[in-house]
Amino acid sequence: MKYIVVLGDGMADEPIEELGGRTPIAFAGTGELDRLSKLSEVGMVHTIPDGMSPGSDTANLSVMGYDPKKYYTGRSPLEALSIGIPMKDTEVALRCNLVTLSEEEPYEEKTIIDHSSGEISTEDAAILLEAVRKELESDVYRFYTGTSYRHCLIWQEGSVLKLTAPHDVLGQVIGQYLPQDEMLRMMQKKSYDILKDHPVNVKRKEQGLNPANSCWFWGAGTKPSLTSFEEKYHKKGVMISAVDLLKGIAAGAGMDNIIVEGANGGLDTNYEGKAEAAVKALLEDGYDFAYIHVEAPDEMGHQGSVQRKIKAIEYIDSRVIKYVVERMDASGEEYRLLVLPDHPTPIRVRTHTAAPVPYLLYDSSRPLDNTWNYNEEEAAASGNYIAEGHTLMEHLFSA
Structure with a gap:
C-alpha cells in the first residue's frame, strides 16, 4: 500500500457572494475531485489546536501527525532547517x-x-x-x-x-x-x-x-526537535514542496525532500513536475509516502483574488490529482490518497483562519459509494469530523 497527501495550502474559504454563495472549492471546475468524492470518505478536520495561531507551520505539523502543542517552537526554525x-x-x-x-x-x-x-x-x-x-x-x-x-x-x-x-x-x-x-x-x-x-x-x-x-x-x-517520521509511522516518506517551511518540517522529521525544477510556490508553479516526482518516488524509488504541497491557493487568498484562487484549485485537480490517480491506477499498486487544505485563507480577510477544513480520503482497494461532493458545506454535512488534526495521519495509515 502506498500513501499520498495532496495539500492545497489555504484552499478552504467562506461562501462568496460573487460566486453565488459558494466557496472557491465548490465553484471551481474539479472533475477529478468530483469523481473521487463519490468513492471516498469526505469530512472535516480541525488542524489548528485551540489557542494556537492558524499558520501553515502549526497546520502542516498537525496534518503530518505532529501535535503542534508538543512540537512547535516557531515557524522560522523549521525554514532554517530547510x-x-x-x-x-x-x-x-x-x-x-x-x-x-x-x-x-x-x-x-x-x-x-x-x-x-x-x-x-x-x-x-x-x-x-x-x-x-x-x-x-x-x-x-x-x-x-x-x-x-x-x-x-x-x-x-x-x-x-x-x-x-x-x-x-x-x-x-x-x-x-x-x-x-x-x-x-x-x-x-x-x-x-x-x-x-x-x-x-x-x-x-x-x-x-x-x-x-x-x-x-x-x-x-528556537531550534526544533521532531521525532523521525519513519520511526513514528514505519513509512519511508518524501516531501515535494517549493516552500522552505515544508522542506524544513520534512528535514526535521528525517524525510527526504525532492526539489522540482520550476516549482516556485506561485500560481505558475510546475504542477505536473510535482505529480511526476511523487509517482516516481512511490513506484520506482521505494518510498511509501509522498506529501505534495501546493502553495498557490494560499498566495491567491492573500492577494484577495477570487478568480486566481479558483484557477489554483482547478490546476491542483487537473494537473496534480488527476495525474497521480491515473498513474497509480495504471501501475496496479494499491494506494490511499488524502486531499485537504492545511487551513482556510478566506478572500474576505486575506489571511489564515482556524476554522476546520474539508478532507477527502480515497482508498483504491476499497472504494466507497456515496453522494458527497468535495467542498466545505458537504464535508460538514457528512457528519465525519476529526477534532484533532494530528490524528489524521494515523487515520490515513489505518488501512
Missing part, C-alpha cells in the same frame, strides 16, 4: 520577508502593499538580500537566502518576540506592527534605505512589478 542553517540552542530564527511598502511617507507611516513583492524570483531576491547582508550582518545577526520572498535571519542570544506576519496586515499602516526590539526595528527601517533605490527594484518598477523595498521580520522561534 535552508541548512546549523542553529545553536542559544539562537533564534526569524523569517525575513522581502515586502513592498508604500514609498511617500516616513517609514512608520508606510502601508504594506504586498507581502511577497509580486512573488519575486529567488534570483532577484538573492541579489537584494546580499545588499542587506553587506550593510547589516554582524556576529549577532546573520542573513540567509531562502526562496522567492521568504528568507531567514539568525539572531545570536536572541529573544522569541511576538512579531506580526506581513500577510496579516496587508493594506495597513505598519507603525504599530514593527518590532519592539530596538535593533530589529532599526534593521527593518534601514533595509528600506538600502533597497528602495537598488537597481533590481528600479528595473522591477520599470517593468510594472512591485519593488521588494523592505525586510519584514516575523515568526521567531
Whole structure:
C-alpha cells in the first residue's frame, strides 16, 4: 500500500457572494475531485489546536501527525532547517520577508502593499538580500537566502518576540506592527534605505512589478526537535514542496525532500513536475509516502483574488490529482490518497483562519459509494469530523 497527501495550502474559504454563495472549492471546475468524492470518505478536520495561531507551520505539523502543542517552537526554525542553517540552542530564527511598502511617507507611516513583492524570483531576491547582508550582518545577526520572498535571519542570544506576519496586515499602516526590539526595528527601517533605490527594484518598477523595498521580520522561534517520521509511522516518506517551511518540517522529521525544477510556490508553479516526482518516488524509488504541497491557493487568498484562487484549485485537480490517480491506477499498486487544505485563507480577510477544513480520503482497494461532493458545506454535512488534526495521519495509515 502506498500513501499520498495532496495539500492545497489555504484552499478552504467562506461562501462568496460573487460566486453565488459558494466557496472557491465548490465553484471551481474539479472533475477529478468530483469523481473521487463519490468513492471516498469526505469530512472535516480541525488542524489548528485551540489557542494556537492558524499558520501553515502549526497546520502542516498537525496534518503530518505532529501535535503542534508538543512540537512547535516557531515557524522560522523549521525554514532554517530547510535552508541548512546549523542553529545553536542559544539562537533564534526569524523569517525575513522581502515586502513592498508604500514609498511617500516616513517609514512608520508606510502601508504594506504586498507581502511577497509580486512573488519575486529567488534570483532577484538573492541579489537584494546580499545588499542587506553587506550593510547589516554582524556576529549577532546573520542573513540567509531562502526562496522567492521568504528568507531567514539568525539572531545570536536572541529573544522569541511576538512579531506580526506581513500577510496579516496587508493594506495597513505598519507603525504599530514593527518590532519592539530596538535593533530589529532599526534593521527593518534601514533595509528600506538600502533597497528602495537598488537597481533590481528600479528595473522591477520599470517593468510594472512591485519593488521588494523592505525586510519584514516575523515568526521567531528556537531550534526544533521532531521525532523521525519513519520511526513514528514505519513509512519511508518524501516531501515535494517549493516552500522552505515544508522542506524544513520534512528535514526535521528525517524525510527526504525532492526539489522540482520550476516549482516556485506561485500560481505558475510546475504542477505536473510535482505529480511526476511523487509517482516516481512511490513506484520506482521505494518510498511509501509522498506529501505534495501546493502553495498557490494560499498566495491567491492573500492577494484577495477570487478568480486566481479558483484557477489554483482547478490546476491542483487537473494537473496534480488527476495525474497521480491515473498513474497509480495504471501501475496496479494499491494506494490511499488524502486531499485537504492545511487551513482556510478566506478572500474576505486575506489571511489564515482556524476554522476546520474539508478532507477527502480515497482508498483504491476499497472504494466507497456515496453522494458527497468535495467542498466545505458537504464535508460538514457528512457528519465525519476529526477534532484533532494530528490524528489524521494515523487515520490515513489505518488501512
